[in-house]
Amino acid sequence: MTRADTATKHAADVSAMFDEVSPRYDLINDVLTVGNDRLWRIATTRAIAPRKGMRILDLAAGTGTSSAALTAQGAHVVAADFSRGMLEEGRRRHAGNDLIEFVQADATALPFEDDSFDAATISYGLRNVADPRAALAEMRRVVKPGGRVVIAEFSTPPSAIVRGPYAFYGRHVLPRIAGVINRDAAEAYRYLNESIEAWPQQAELAAWLREAGFERVAYRNLTFGIVALHRGFVPHRPAPVESPAKQPAAKKEPAAAKKPAAANKPAAAKKPAAAKKPAAKKEPAAAKQPAVAKQPAAANKPAAAAQPAADPSAGSKPKPADPAHTSGDGRPEPSTGDTQ
Numbered sequence: 327m328t329r330a331d332t333a334t335k336h337a338a339d340v341s342a343m344f345d346e347v348s349p350r351y352d353l354i355n356d357v358l359t360v361g362n363d364r365l366w367r368i369a370t371t372r373a374i375a376p377r378k379g380m381r382i383l384d385l386a387a388g389t390g391t392s393s394a395a396l397t398a399q400g401a402h403v404v405a406a407d408f409s410r411g412m413l414e415e416g417r418r419r420h421a422g423n424d425l426i427e428f429v430q431a432d433a434t435a436l437p438f439e440d441d442s443f444d445a446a447t448i449s450y451g452l453r454n455v456a457d458p459r460a461a462l463a464e465m466r467r468v469v470k471p472g473g474r475v476v477i478a479e480f481s482t483p484p485s486a487i488v489r490g491p492y493a494f495y496g497r498h499v500l501p502r503i504a505g506v507i508n509r510d511a512a513e514a515y516r517y518l519n520e521s522i523e524a525w526p527q528q529a530e531l532a533a534w535l536r537e538a539g540f541e542r543v544a545y546r547n548l549t550f551g552i553v554a555l556h557r558g559f560v561p562h563r564p565a566p567v568e569s570p571a572k573q574p575a576a577k578k579e580p581a582a583a584k585k586p587a588a589a590n591k592p593a594a595a596k597k598p599a600a601a602k603k604p605a606a607k608k609e610p611a612a613a614k615q616p617a618v619a620k621q622p623a624a625a626n627k628p629a630a631a632a633q634p635a636a637d638p639s640a641g642s643k644p645k646p647a648d649p650a651h652t653s654g655d656g657r658p659e660p661s662t663g664d665t666q
């Protein structure tokens with residue numbers, strides 16, 4: 327059984343590890359989280375607020391369990407992952423769902439155009455990416471201005487009363503249970519626990535999101551903070567301002583009034599040409615390439631919500647996810663107590 331190194335998280339090792347656990351991945355998740363993974367997925371889906379016609383990127387989508395929930399309202403979901411085994415399992419399971427498109431891709435070098443998605447999400451995947459900040463930058467790049475990102479990830483329970491038993495469960499119980507279901511999986515689930523322990527706490531991940539250029543960043547704890555749901559929005563571009571001094575009425579031409587969207591993009595959002603090159607291969611199923619519609623700037627939209635989903639390697643304590651809070655625009659908002 328391949329066991330990735332928590333310190334390096336080499337792509338080949340992480341990918342091979344998930345290839346091997348793919349057939350029983352979802353079953354193990356259900357067992358290890360005592361079904362809480364399903365509640366976390368509901369919370370995550372609400373936070374993304376998928377609607378018919380939306381194009382959503384589900385990054386590190388694995389077998390597409392999180393992707394399927396997003397299609398329920400008619401959204402089109404690109405389920406991207408670099409593990410062939412997970413993708414194959416996903417294609418098999420969701421063969422009848424035309425709204426999911428499985429694509430082999432590395433989260434740190436996405437084969438998608440700028441501004442090609444209405445929203446992006448990653449459930450229990452960011453922790454496994456060798457360079458998570460690069461993945462955040464990629465999500466920022468491919469989501470349209472005003473669009474949101476939602477991250478569901480294992481986190482750190484703020485209460486020491488929860489942290490102690492949870493750490494014991496992760497270190498000693500979780501790998502044993504996983505090993506009973508799939509003998510080869512025990513090592514993978516030891517990696518899971520180590521990667522959770524090494525993962526930054528809620529506030530630090532929120533800071534990473536801000537550093538990546540997201541605005542209105544907030545997070546919400548689920549199940550005592552065993553899982554945290556982070557969200558952020560891609561800023562709208564400033565509307566082009568016409569200066570009367572620079573553009574006298576006599577010389578005003580229609581074309582000059584409209585700046586190309588690309589010119590409006592903040593420098594931070596621009597990606598070097600080399601970085602836009604997808605390192606990962608697109609598989610046959612990925613036939614549909616996103617049309618790239620660059621959007622002009624507009625006034626900021628009201629914040630949307632963040633809420634969680636579950637992970638495979640999840641070793642967690644079952645507790646119902648908090649109900650979504652609603653903001654002025656009817657979308658779920660993170661609970662104020664956990665929001666930054």
Ligand SMILES: C[S@@+](CC[C@H](N)C(=O)[O-])C[C@H]1O[C@@H](n2cnc3c(N)ncnc32)[C@H](O)[C@@H]1O
Nearest residue numbers: 344386387388407408409432433449451454455
């Ligand atoms: C724990 S699974 C989560 C799968 C799914 N999102 C879910 O909620 O069940 C983590 C996934 O991240 C994928 N992954 C890890 N690093 C990746 C990377 N750099 N690019 C793409 N996928 C990656 C793995 O292949 C694996 O399928």
